[in-house]
Amino acid sequence: MDGQGARILRALTARARALAADSTYDVAVIGAGAAGMMCAAEAGRRGRRVLLIEHYHLLGEKIRISGGGRCNFTNLNAGPANYLSGNPDFCRSALARYTPRDFIALVERHRIAWHEKKLGQLFCDDSALGVVRMLRDECDRGRVEWWMPCPVDGITREGDGWSVATPRGEIRAASVVIATGGLTVPKIGATPFGYRIAEQFGLKVVRPRPALVPLAFAPEALARYADLSGVSVDAEVSCGDGRFRENLLFTHRGLSGPAILQISSFWDGRSPLSIDLLPGVDAPAWLSDLRASAARVENALALRLPKRLAQQWCDAHGIRGPVKALGEARLREIAAGLQNWRVLPSGTLGYAKAEVTLGGVDTSGLSSKTMGATRAPGLFFIGEVVDVTGWLGGYNFQWAWSSGHAAGQFA
Numbered sequence: 001m002d003g004q005g006a007r008i009l010r011a012l013t014a015r016a017r018a019l020a021a022d023s024t025y026d027v028a029v030i031g032a033g034a035a036g037m038m039c040a041a042e043a044g045r046r047g048r049r050v051l052l053i054e055h056y057h058l059l060g061e062k063i064r065i066s067g068g069g070r071c072n073f074t075n076l077n078a079g080p081a082n083y084l085s086g087n088p089d090f091c092r093s094a095l096a097r098y099t100p101r102d103f104i105a106l107v108e109r110h111r112i113a114w115h116e117k118k119l120g121q122l123f124c125d126d127s128a129l130g131v132v133r134m135l136r137d138e139c140d141r142g143r144v145e146w147w148m149p150c151p152v153d154g155i156t157r158e159g160d161g162w163s164v165a166t167p168r169g170e171i172r173a174a175s176v177v178i179a180t181g182g183l184t185v186p187k188i189g190a191t192p193f194g195y196r197i198a199e200q201f202g203l204k205v206v207r208p209r210p211a212l213v214p215l216a217f218a219p220e221a222l223a224r225y226a227d228l229s230g231v232s233v234d235a236e237v238s239c240g241d242g243r244f245r246e247n248l249l250f251t252h253r254g255l256s257g258p259a260i261l262q263i264s265s266f267w268d269g270r271s272p273l274s275i276d277l278l279p280g281v282d283a284p285a286w287l288s289d290l291r292a293s294a295a296r297v298e299n300a301l302a303l304r305l306p307k308r309l310a311q312q313w314c315d316a317h318g319i320r321g322p323v324k325a326l327g328e329a330r331l332r333e334i335a336a337g338l339q340n341w342r343v344l345p346s347g348t349l350g351y352a353k354a355e356v357t358l359g360g361v362d363t364s365g366l367s368s369k370t371m372g373a374t375r376a377p378g379l380f381f382i383g384e385v386v387d388v389t390g391w392l393g394g395y396n397f398q399w400a401w402s403s404g405h406a407a408g409q410f411a
Helices: 003-022 034-045 061-069 092-097 100-109 129-141 193-200 219-228 258-264 283-292 297-301 307-316 328-339 395-408
Strands: 024-030 050-053 072-075 114-116 121-124 145-147 154-158 161-166 169-178 205-211 232-239 242-250 254-256 273-276 341-343 356-361 379-381
Touching: 024 034, 024 161, 034 050, 034 129, 034 169, 034 395, 061 072, 061 129, 072 100, 072 395, 092 395, 100 129, 100 395, 169 193, 193 205, 193 356, 193 379, 219 307, 232 258, 242 258, 254 258, 283 328, 297 307, 328 341
Parallel strands: 024 050, 024 169, 050 145, 169 379
Antiparallel strands: 072 121, 114 121, 154 161, 161 169, 205 356, 232 242, 232 273, 242 254, 273 341
16 A cells, blocks of 8 residues: 555544544433433533433423423422332432432522422422523533434444434444433423333333323213312322322313322222312211201301302202201211212323323332443433332422432443
8 A cells, every 4th residue: 555545544544533432422311301411410520421312302391391380390308208119119219319408409509599389399489491501501511412303213232332323323322321201291202212212121111101190070070060160179189098188170171280180190090089078177077066057058068168069069969958957867978978079080181281100111120229220231211211200299300300310420
């Protein structure tokens, strides 16, 4: 080979090496939601070369629309008891190592004003976009690179690392983190991508279903109660292992409000809900005390329930006439019905109305310390894609921060 040929070969070799270096990363994070950005920022802070890939054209949309646009970003009370999972202890490690106080400290470093509402729920004073900007800034501090919008066509194992195929080209990474979320709110890009990757590499997936979601009335109940749409009442709702006392809201399709959203995660699709319309009240004694009154039953109930609900409930249960005309046995029967109103929903309103996905990547195949797949070293799953689902009220965001931080320390 002459001198010119040798120079050309050296130049081509150098160019190939540069291109290969440009497409090689320590960590590829798939999904730039709450968990994905937290993970990327933490890995970048450790000096890892990180590429964050997001298929949707808007960043952090689920954060932006959460909490009425103010982002219920954590809950002061977040602990393992506030999460549902096939392994209730799985979330314990990550939650202990990155707590609500840790995230509050991050928020305050970025001078995001916040306030506490009821039950330990924390919200931004202003727009939820402040949290999105904070996470983007943290990624920038970690020199995270971005491909957005950019879908991922597939992931394959290559030696000790991974190959990620995209329309912008193929990249290689020592670690891949799946932070693609669940199936909720499909209009902003939710897909089953994370579940498919888990199954591709031998992990089980707990059947996903909508959670923190309104419930629909069966046709007979809908015909009777649909005109109560907009009526709200303090109630205690229970089903299975769940019991919550918060507001219950009647809608034109069924039941919603915090109490219903909470209990929806515990509803098995077959069992009736038990609704106490007079929580904290000794209903039999209260009704007995009203026997001296000439008031009709529906008017008596309207002393504690919205008037329209009192009327509809009495009509539905065939209760008529004045309280004083009823015997003690009938009053006890009415009291029992008010405190154990059995309602069998016909279903949920689906992923479009759900706030989170129940189920996901089975935690039996993941390390609770690293969030890594035990059968596929270098592959991690975080956030909503995992079978860890929090209560309503900031718990799911805390899981995103905690699980993302955990994976970011090891990926």
